[in-house]
Amino acid sequence: QKEVEQDPGPLSVPEGAIVSLNCTYSNSAFQYFMWYRQYSRKGPELLMYTYSSGNKEDGRFTAQVDKSSKYISLFIRDSQPSDSATYLCAISSGNTPLVFGKGTRLSVIA
Amino acid sequence: NAGVTQTPKFQVLKTGQSMTLQCAQDMNHNSMYWYRQDPGMGLRLIYYSASEGTTDKGEVPNGYNVSRLNKREFSLRLESAAPSQTSVYFCASSALAGGSNEQFFGPGTRLTVL
Numbered sequence: 646q647k648e649v650e651q652d653p654g655p656l657s658v659p660e661g662a663i664v665s666l667n668c669t670y671s672n673s674a675f676q677y678f679m680w681y682r683q684y685s686r687k688g689p690e691l692l693m694y695t696y697s698s699g700n701k702e703d704g705r706f707t708a709q710v711d712k713s714s715k716y717i718s719l720f721i722r723d724s725q726p727s728d729s730a731t732y733l734c735a736i737s738s739g740n741t742p743l744v745f746g747k748g749t750r751l752s753v754i755a
Numbered sequence: 756n757a758g759v760t761q762t763p764k765f766q767v768l769k770t771g772q773s774m775t776l777q778c779a780q781d782m783n784h785n786s787m788y789w790y791r792q793d794p795g796m797g798l799r800l801i802y803y804s805a806s807e808g809t810t811d812k813g814e815v816p817n818g819y820n821v822s823r824l825n826k827r828e829f830s831l832r833l834e835s836a837a838p839s840q841t842s843v844y845f846c847a848s849s850a851l852a853g854g855s856n857e858q859f860f861g862p863g864t865r866l867t868v869l
Contacts, residue, residue, distance in 0.1 A: 653795060677855045688759070688845055688860030689798070696855075733798065737854020742788070742813065744854075747797035 648672055649736055651746030660755050664721040668734035668746045671715065678710050679735040680719045683748065689733055693719060724753045757781055759861035761846050767867045768836045776831040776864050778846030784859075786852040787829035788813075789821060791842040792863075798845065804829055805852035836868045 651668045658664055666680075676697055681689035693708040695701045695717075701708045707720040717736070721728055734746040762777045780787065788803040790813075800813030804823040818840060820832045829848075833840060844864045849856040 651797070679857075686863075688847075688862050690860070691857045694857065735854075739853050739855045742800055742803055742852075742854055743858065745790075745798040747795065 648744045649734060649746045651734055652749055653747050655750040655752060657752045657754060658724055660724060660726060660753055662724050662753070664724050664728070664751060664753075666719040666721075666732050666734075666749050666751070668717050668736070669715055670717070670736050670744075672736075672738065673712070673715065674738040675715075675736045677737045677739055677743075678708070678717050679743070680706075680708055681733045681735055681745075683731045683733060685730070692732070726753045726755045729753050759846055759848055759859050761844075761861040761864050763864060764862065765865050767869065768833075769869050770837060772836050773832070773834050774836065774866075775833075776844055776846075776866075777828070778830065778861060779828045780846075780848040780859070781827065782848060782850075782859065783826070784848040784850050785826070786849045786856070787823065788847040788849075788858065789819075789829070789831045790845045790847065791815065791840075792845060793842050801831065801844075803852075836866075838868045840866065841868045842866060 678695045680693040682692045683689040705722045709718045731748040733748040735743040759780045789801040790798045802821040846861040847858040849858045
């Protein structure tokens with residue numbers, strides 16, 4: 646079993662929809678949870694960062710961590726065509742390099 | 756402030772040829788990383804350098820070598836390229852080593868090995 650599992654999609658939604666992106670992980674030592682966004686033919690950029698459990702909100706984006714289920718989510722409210730990108734989860738225990746999920750490709754259709 | 760820069764942007768090699776991918780960062784970061792990204796495989800760590808003078812293997816190091824030339828520069832060398840090394844290569848840097856630190860990525864190098 647890979648350390649981090651992420652459904653690669655692709656996911657296509659209409660503009661204004663709520664989008665839910667998810668990852669599961671296997672190592673209970675993981676404490677640092679990140680979401681990176683990658684536009685086509687660009688490098689990834691950090692979108693959200695969460696330490697340990699709980700929720701974090703930033704504008705239309707909400708990151709959730711459920712350590713008991715080893716499950717993390719990224720929600721996008723009122724999705725826009727400019728949100729079309731690949732979203733990668735990245736997780737670490739802190740002492741080791743980040744482990745990335747395979748990424749979910751999202752298309753928001755106007 | 757250019758962030759992380761990579762050269763070249765594109766490269767086509769024949770099987771058996773060698774080449775070096777260059778990476779530089781101007782953020783005074785201690786740690787640098789090389790990843791490859793393949794369709795359906797996500798980002799996989801090739802090598803990383805936690806600090807100047809140190810390098811460590813990542814998930815997929817076979818067929819690659821690295822050099823941390825100084826604090827700013829981290830190069831990736833393919834000694835004898837193989838078609839399986841066709842990929843997009845990303846360099847990244849972070850202030851400190853360890854997964855708690857944000858990584859900043861370069862624009863990538865698209866490599867094709869024929």
